[in-house]
Amino acid sequence: MKRSYGEGSIDARGQNCWRLRYRINRQRFSKTFHGTRTEAGKELRRLLRSGDTGEHVAPDKLTLAQWMDTWLALLERKPDAAMQKRARRRGLVNPRTAQRYAELLRLYVVPRLGARPLQQLAPTEVDQLYIALEEVISARTVHHVHTVLKACLDAAVRKGRLSSNPVAKAEAPSPGEAYVGMTLDEEQLAALVRGFRSSSLYLIVATASFTGARRNEILALRWSDLDVTAKTLRIERAIEETKAYGRILKEPKTARGRRMIQIDDDLLRLLLDERDRYKRIVAGVPDGTDIDLSLIKLPSDALMFPAPAMAGERFDLARLRDVNAVTRGFKRKARKLDFPKLRLHDLRGSHETILLERGVPVHVVAARCGHDPAVLLRSYAKRTRKADTSAAGVIGALSKGILS
Numbered sequence: 001m002k003r004s005y006g007e008g009s010i011d012a013r014g015q016n017c018w019r020l021r022y023r024i025n026r027q028r029f030s031k032t033f034h035g036t037r038t039e040a041g042k043e044l045r046r047l048l049r050s051g052d053t054g055e056h057v058a059p060d061k062l063t064l065a066q067w068m069d070t071w072l073a074l075l076e077r078k079p080d081a082a083m084q085k086r087a088r089r090r091g092l093v094n095p096r097t098a099q100r101y102a103e104l105l106r107l108y109v110v111p112r113l114g115a116r117p118l119q120q121l122a123p124t125e126v127d128q129l130y131i132a133l134e135e136v137i138s139a140r141t142v143h144h145v146h147t148v149l150k151a152c153l154d155a156a157v158r159k160g161r162l163s164s165n166p167v168a169k170a171e172a173p174s175p176g177e178a179y180v181g182m183t184l185d186e187e188q189l190a191a192l193v194r195g196f197r198s199s200s201l202y203l204i205v206a207t208a209s210f211t212g213a214r215r216n217e218i219l220a221l222r223w224s225d226l227d228v229t230a231k232t233l234r235i236e237r238a239i240e241e242t243k244a245y246g247r248i249l250k251e252p253k254t255a256r257g258r259r260m261i262q263i264d265d266d267l268l269r270l271l272l273d274e275r276d277r278y279k280r281i282v283a284g285v286p287d288g289t290d291i292d293l294s295l296i297k298l299p300s301d302a303l304m305f306p307a308p309a310m311a312g313e314r315f316d317l318a319r320l321r322d323v324n325a326v327t328r329g330f331k332r333k334a335r336k337l338d339f340p341k342l343r344l345h346d347l348r349g350s351h352e353t354i355l356l357e358r359g360v361p362v363h364v365v366a367a368r369c370g371h372d373p374a375v376l377l378r379s380y381a382k383r384t385r386k387a388d389t390s391a392a393g394v395i396g397a398l399s400k401g402i403l404s
Helices: 037-053 064-075 081-089 095-113 123-133 139-158 186-195 202-211 265-283 323-336 346-357 362-369 373-380 385-399
Strands: 009-014 017-024 027-034 232-235 238-242 246-250 259-262
Touching (some): 017 037, 064 095, 095 123, 095 139, 095 238, 186 202, 202 265, 202 346, 259 362, 346 362
Antiparallel strands (some): 009 017, 017 027, 232 259
16 A cells, blocks of 8 residues: 655565565665554554654564563673673673573573564463463563563663563453461471581581571681681671582672671681681691691681582692582481471571561661661561460460450
8 A cells, every 4th residue: 555755665575474664764664564454554654653762673673582682681790800890880680690691592482482572572372371381480580581581681771672572462361479487486497407516418408507607608618708706607798509500609689689797606616616627727737736727827718618528639728618518418418307398498598587576677687698677677587386376475465455
């Protein structure tokens, strides 16, 4: 169908398929559109209007998969300490996060929509993707796919490759109810820690239980992070493991993650005993030999919980531990102690919940554990059986004499 000069034209190319021709600043463009004749007319008017407002995006054949690769390459922050602050200002993410984004897109989006031209992707196709994924993966993972895909196409809009984001017009999937894990009360936590005394993971479990630090933060602790006089542990790094870079150390994601944790005398004593053991190893002095250990200095990069030496290898105090091996070892021992569903990360939630139940202010617990207070309350202020009984006792005292 011919239109007046400057209004473009619409030519039928098949059933519900149209070729739109138009000019923007004397430059000619052609675009294939799928839909009804009325919808094609609306699309042509939108294209012409975008030229008037300066928002026009030139048609191209870039596929969704090709744009994803471009976005992922722009997104990743390299693990170079000198570039960390500049990269953070640019909104880049650490390698582990970039790896997870790539996994979500390449596993769940590319097989179904990757070959689609980026500019032809419709909101209904995104809806169909979510419906198909809900049949094979959890609602929370589908929600993660939605979040990453939306961020990916938001970037395409900012870079001028899309005029609008079709994901923003799709129906966002519900994340469902997140599994928040188990919460141990004080007696259960004490029993668990005692049960690990014969395990090589004893100090790691004790540190997790009585500091609330994350697994990867604990395994990145150095002896230089321990202030014996102030009785504090300094958290300023964590282990990160990726396919691209292997096992490395990274800075905390947020300013809240960099913090000082006050520790009790018993945990301090255990850590000092472990430090003395390492000093003897460094000096080559067997246990029981009388020696002034204060004269022995550990290397500045010596870890509190380094990887165990393999057969025939020299023990390296700076060698990072396999975080997944620690998790597997914890689960095996926890099952034997009659905690079959307990995760190592649940010690963090238990620590926070116990402090809250003891009346420690929310902002103090949040600062100790590197949390946003709102996230802490939403995720971890869960009731244990003891807390529920206590709450019932308080209500009983209030209602006494009123309901009788």
